Amino acid sequence: MAQRKNSSLPIVGLDIGTTKVSVVVGESDLNGEVEIIGVGNHPSHGLKRGVVVNIEKTVDSIQNAVEKAEHMSGHVIKEVIVGIAGGHIKGMNGHGMVTLREKEVTSKDIERVIESANALLIPAEREIIHAIPQEYTVDRESGINDPVGIHGLKLEANVHIVTGDVTAARNIIKCIEMSGMTSVDMVIEQIASSEAVLTHDEREIGVAMIDFGGGTCDIAVFMNGSVKYTESITLGGDHLDRDIAFGLSVPLPEARRLKENHGVATANPNEMISDDRIEVKSASGREPKRILKKDLTTIIQLRMEEIFTLIKKEFLEQGFIGMLPAGVVLTGGSSKMQEMATLAEQVLDMPVRIGIPRDVSGLTDIITDPIYSTGVGLIKYASLNKESGVPAGVLTQKNVFTRMKGWFNEFF
Numbered sequence: 001m002a003q004r005k006n007s008s009l010p011i012v013g014l015d016i017g018t019t020k021v022s023v024v025v026g027e028s029d030l031n032g033e034v035e036i037i038g039v040g041n042h043p044s045h046g047l048k049r050g051v052v053v054n055i056e057k058t059v060d061s062i063q064n065a066v067e068k069a070e071h072m073s074g075h076v077i078k079e080v081i082v083g084i085a086g087g088h089i090k091g092m093n094g095h096g097m098v099t100l101r102e103k104e105v106t107s108k109d110i111e112r113v114i115e116s117a118n119a120l121l122i123p124a125e126r127e128i129i130h131a132i133p134q135e136y137t138v139d140r141e142s143g144i145n146d147p148v149g150i151h152g153l154k155l156e157a158n159v160h161i162v163t164g165d166v167t168a169a170r171n172i173i174k175c176i177e178m179s180g181m182t183s184v185d186m187v188i189e190q191i192a193s194s195e196a197v198l199t200h201d202e203r204e205i206g207v208a209m210i211d212f213g214g215g216t217c218d219i220a221v222f223m224n225g226s227v228k229y230t231e232s233i234t235l236g237g238d239h240l241d242r243d244i245a246f247g248l249s250v251p252l253p254e255a256r257r258l259k260e261n262h263g264v265a266t267a268n269p270n271e272m273i274s275d276d277r278i279e280v281k282s283a284s285g286r287e288p289k290r291i292l293k294k295d296l297t298t299i300i301q302l303r304m305e306e307i308f309t310l311i312k313k314e315f316l317e318q319g320f321i322g323m324l325p326a327g328v329v330l331t332g333g334s335s336k337m338q339e340m341a342t343l344a345e346q347v348l349d350m351p352v353r354i355g356i357p358r359d360v361s362g363l364t365d366i367i368t369d370p371i372y373s374t375g376v377g378l379i380k381y382a383s384l385n386k387e388s389g390v391p392a393g394v395l396t397q398k399n400v401f402t403r404m405k406g407w408f409n410e411f412f
Contacts, residue, residue, distance in 0.1 A: 010037065010073060013378030014062070014080040015189070016172060018047045018215030018238055019333065021061040023069035024367065024375030025077070026360070028383040036362035036376065038073025040065040049215035049234045050086030052171040055178070062179045079182050081382045083189040083374045084129065084172060085211075085218050088165035091230030093134070094120055097156045105138060105147040109155050117159035127169060129186060130162040134226040145225065160227050162188055187381055189374045190218035190230060195384070196377035197331050197355030198222065207326035209355065210311065211374065212334040214238045217307060221320055229318055235307050237334035240300060247299045248291050254281045258296055259337070265304050266343040267297045301343065308347035315348070327351030333371040 011034075015022040025038035042065040046058030066077050096117030100109060114131050122128065136144040138152035147155060169186065176183045193211045194203075203222040211218040214237045221229040237259070244255035262278055277290040315321050327350040330341060335354055344352040356368045357376035367376055 009079065010075050010077075011379045011382045012069070012077050012080045013192070013375040013382070014066075014082045014176070014183075015192075015374040015378070016047065016052075016058065016062065016082065016175070017044055017085075017213050017333075017374075018050055018236065020044050020214070020371070021058075021065040022372065022375045023065045023077070023080075024372060024379060025069050025073040025075060026362070026376070026379040026383075028379075032383055034360045034362075034376075034379055034383055036360055036364070036367050036379070038069045038071075038075070039363065039366055039372065039375070040068030040070070040072065041371075042068070044214075046175075047215065049236075050084075050213070050232070051088065051168050052175060055171065055175060058175045059178045062175060066179065066181070077181060079184050080176060081185045081187060081378045082172060082176060082183045083192050083378055084164060084169060084186050085189040085213065085216050085232060086164075086168060087216065087232050087234040088168050089129075089162065089188055089218075089230070089232050090126075090164075091160060091162045092120070093228070094118065094131075094159045094161045095156065096159060097154065100152055100155055103151060103153065105136075105150050105152065105155055107148060110148065110157075113155050113157040114159055117157055118161060120161065122163055125166055126163040127166050128161060129164050129169075129188060130160070130191065132160045132162070132191075132227050134158040134160055134228065135224070143224075160230070162191075162230055164188075185382065187378060188218070188230065189213070190220035190232075191227065192377035192381055193218075193331055193355075193373040194220050194222065194227075194377065195380040196357040196360075196373045197329055199358075200225075202326040202329065205326050206324040207329060208315070208320065208324055209329045209331065210335075212236060212330055212332040212340075214334065217311065218332075219311065219314065221318070221324070223323070229320070231314055233307065233310055233314075235303075235310070240303050240334070243299050243303050244296065248280065248295065249283055250280050250291075251283055259300070262293060262296060263300055263337045264297045265337050265339040266301050266346070267294065267339070300337070304340070304343055305347055308344050312348050324350060327353070329353055329355040331355035331370045331373040335370045 010025045013024045021042050021044045023040040026034050026036045042061050044061045046054035052058050094117040096113040098113045136147040137156040138150045190211045194209045203225050206223045208221045217233040219231045241255045245252045276293040341352040
């Protein structure tokens with residue numbers, strides 16, 4: 001393996017998805033600029049809806065993806081920052097308040113007020129993954145983003161708190177450890193992806209980001225520069241594959257090929273009356289057959305309309321309809337289908353664009369693709385931590401690495 005001249009440890013994002021494991025290797029300079037120097041992908045066979053269901057298969061998928069990334073980057077990978085997703089991820093908004101001991105806000109006060117916001121009744125089977133400040137109030141002055149140095153008597157904070165199932169998290173950590181690496185941080189995938197695809201202006205005026213993966217649709221809503229809401233819907237590209245396989249009586253691999261090569265989320269009326277056909281492999285080794293392309297489109301559109309309708313229901317219940325001028329940014333591997341943004345706009349009734357990783361250098365011809373949004377976002381997230389000296393999701397009571405090692409040691 002060729003060794004790069006820069007011998008410093010790279011930042012490695014590990015995206016363990018339902019359909020693929022993706023590894024992205026990057027380096028960050030003193031200005032926080034990120035250069036992507038390697039990627040590796042391998043089909044994922046050990047997860048279901050973002051949760052590990054087969055340790056051995058997951059480890060094998062991780063090791064294969066890592067080997068490819070090592071070969072391309074010229075680095076041996078020992079530490080990773082890992083994304084986590086799944087229906088078990090839950091977000092809630094909390095409020096903290098502390099008295100200022102020095103009559104002036106210090107960084108210690110910031111930690112104390114966020115810890116007080118974390119003092120919710122969280123079940124023993126769940127663990128805090130992120131505690132992200134939304135805004136601070138000093139005495140009666142609200143809407144403060146950085147209160148350090150401001151004089152006052154009382155500090156308050158509105159905080160978005162994300163929790164995950166301990167069992168799901170520790171299984172991911174076990175797979176990483178068994179692959180010969182250490183996880184130095186864990187980030188929910190929609191927060192990671194948002195670092196890669198959203199602009200500063202979108203976060204400020206109001207935007208929803210949907211990371212459309214194989215097993216889940218992971219949602220994050222931003223307003224006034226901070227995250228207001230996170231949710232995961234346990235429907236994704238895998239469900240499309242199974243719908244196609246069932247509806248057209250074809251093997252699952254053939255259904256996935258049809259989706260990727262011929263899939264259209266919605267078609268215009270002229271296409272829907274067309275007699276264009278596609279040759280496909282039949283199930284059980286029978287002779288190939290020809291199916292109508294419009295039948296494939298109908299199956300896909302029905303499922304996608306269901307998914308976007310569920311997302312719209314979430315937005316309605318949370319009061320976000322009419323509050324997101326920047327609309328929706330779709331990313332993730334399943335967002336690449338033709339006319340996906342068009343259908344999403346029709347159902348959600350707001351502007352939609354497809355998000356790809358931005359503001360990075362290096363292998364841009366490879367990584368400017370929605371499938372790399374989480375991996376690149378993990379690197380950008382870690383780079384931000386490196387610059388500030390604290391996690392971008394803000395410290396909870398224990399260091400993230402110590403917390404996750406504690407899970408591993410306790411249960412394994």
